[in-house]
Amino acid sequence: MPYFDAASSAPLHPVARQALLAALDEGWADPSRLYREGRRARLLLDAAREAAAEAVGCRPDELIFTPSGTRAVHLGVSGAASARRRAGRRVVVSAVEHSSVLHAADRFALTEVPVDRLGRVSAAAFAGALGPDSSGEGAALACLQSANHETGTEQPVAEIAGVCREAGVPLLVDAAQSLAWGPVDGGWSLLAGSAHKWGGPAGVGLLAVRKGVRFAPQEPVDERESGRSAGFENLPAIVAAAASLRAVRAEAAGEAAGLRALVDRIRTRLPELVPDVEVVGDPVRRLPHIVTFSCLYVDGETLLHELDRAGFSVSSGSSCTSSTLTPSHVLRAMGVLSEGNVRVSLPLGTAAADVDRFLAVLPDLVSAVRARIGAPAGPVAAAGVEAGAEAGEPLVLDTLGRRCPIPVIELAKLLPRVPVGTTVTVLSDDEAARLDIPAWCEMRGQEYAGEHPAERGTAYLVRRVS
């Protein structure tokens, strides 16, 4: 039963399991105590810190363990941004950061740097955001992920670190998705990671703060972890986290080559096998194991359910699978199709046969979902003009109250029935429409003429041009 959601949580690495078991027996005591059980725990903690620091590329006294990657990000952002309050209140982030970064930065004044259609920030845009804003407010901190958790797109961290250094703004790198594959190059100031993303246990994050980086912990005093992360050390899990990071690094080069080839196979074959699919993210500068695609006229939750029934565990950035009713902010920032979205993230050791089986079952599943929902097939021009409207006379398509992917499907059904040159106004109160109507227009070669607020929801203007 292939599990293809390693980017959410990787199955426990055998080395992690082994180390955890050993540390349960040796490392349950308080490492701050002076008796033998405490000294033994302290030795384990020190050794784990050294191993983790070596893998991260920092000094052991620059690295602390936290209870999760989320906490590492929260503590890192609040500690670094608060320490530089006098330099400014703004925290500059890419628009595709993990929600933990966005929410932590949101406690300050958030400045989002847009990304291109592949999901990458540019050094120029980032540099522009680092200076004082129109009200003179400076930047306290910048945050950039090493690679994106939904698309695998790698960010130009070393380049952005240079830009930040130039501007005198510390850079926090969220390396949660990439630490398994190698250290993060470049002159970053802070770095956060999460053990269960690399095959370590839950309950462990890490935060590196380079010497000389100003840091002001914002939480109640606690002497543990250099006063930067409160609470009794989760020692067995920390030991397992460090041991497994070392282990996955030792396998990284071989695993990366294998998984990269499998993802390439998906990226290449998918558009051949499934009509109207958009594979998103950077095809080259990417993590080896993640690929994301969106399927036109597909309800993401239904597709995930069908894939689960077929034995494949994947996740989705579609709004239809989320309780928030909005599509993933990553897909939104990239401006790509969000409906029928699927993220495949392969764990270490994924068998080629499983990927082939995925490619074998997916086309029929997508067809079935589309058929059930009544999706139209083929380009707009192929369908005859049936509607009675005159050329140039505006038409209104009311999809209020309908959820993704219905508004796009209704549009796809209507447009062939209006004459070329007609502008259709689609009314929708579904957040996904903002993303998916323009994406549909691009895929179908039709003109997207913008949006404006309507009495209810939003009006999206689409002009038939072929």
Next chain:
Amino acid sequence: MPYFDAASSAPLHPVARQALLAALDEGWADPSRLYREGRRARLLLDAAREAAAEAVGCRPDELIFTPSGTRAVHLGVSGAASARRRAGRRVVVSAVEHSSVLHAADRFALTEVPVDRLGRVSAAAFAGALGPDSSGEGAALACLQSANHETGTEQPVAEIAGVCREAGVPLLVDAAQSLAWGPVDGGWSLLAGSAHKWGGPAGVGLLAVRKGVRFAPQEPVDERESGRSAGFENLPAIVAAAASLRAVRAEAAGEAAGLRALVDRIRTRLPELVPDVEVVGDPVRRLPHIVTFSCLYVDGETLLHELDRAGFSVSSGSSCTSSTLTPSHVLRAMGVLSEGNVRVSLPLGTAAADVDRFLAVLPDLVSAVRARIGAPAGPVAAAGVEAGAEAGEPLVLDTLGRRCPIPVIELAKLLPRVPVGTTVTVLSDDEAARLDIPAWCEMRGQEYAGEHPAERGTAYLVRRVS
């Protein structure tokens, strides 16, 4: 090799180990995902929450898991006190709360309620602190431990909960030390616990917030754990925590009786075996497994070291073992002797033979430590008057720069050499002197006449009366 520091961290309960192993295989996926691995994780999480809630005595939807007991306290205090900011900024606590409570409350305006010499708060004193203070500032929250972590003294939680209800102030109970023994009675509003204190794994705390209690999370948004504790759920440890809580509760009555008898043996025999020892804490209303005592003229760190060499792992509230150079705030609040302080906290299943061996080796160890440091023996009156001072003429004993227990030893050597009626002024810059000089006077039947600031350190006045 007996480990007698269960109050710091209990050895992992076999049931915890078993549950953890099973959950490592079944519970590594993200419980918010809809595929089978996620659903399986969700089932485990729900079952653990139900088991923990039942043990705590609350509804499952009132209980969240946190990464540690410290975090449970921090989140509980900040969430509850912030939600009632308009009622007042003050957080009322007993003076003997755990440091995690004091530090969390210190972010607001801290009001400490004193305790008696046994370490208990009175309902009257607590009630007095709940009303508006002299500047009209009201209380947002009250915090009281169910039992003390250093002395085992139980607090009158049910009574104080009534007082708080009367005053309309929510009560947070820190039940870290007592949850293994049973639920906390009384109408508390919030309750915090820590799994590694009851034989569960590190990495898990719990926080219960009763329905209807106002709560405003102060941390960056995160949808997990009802939006009250951020970060990926540490599921295998949570499962192990809940399973072991249930297991220790099943054994609690029998274990409590056995350990209570062993602690009684220590409380009774110790003063017979070791001269000048003060057993502190409530002899009756106490946890079954904790006993704390202090030994006059003994350097706590040296004694701990000797006990460790003899195979006994214990902890101490003496300043001489702490990096902060101050004695435990608990001993300070009780006004008891702090030098040569030892806390014995017995884990489940402690053998009577180990306690007997402890009682057998301790007297010689204390004697040896005292002999090495040159401690005087016997009462003051037994020594002859040797000093040349006239009766009533003040004498100054300069112990500046000397650390506990030296100032007290120097005083004990000098006083027999001055005539009865003489007042000796002891100059000391050691924080422990504030506690230990009055305690010595009480033990030796001499008059402690108060303190005042000196040019360096503090002057403590002691009058020889016998």
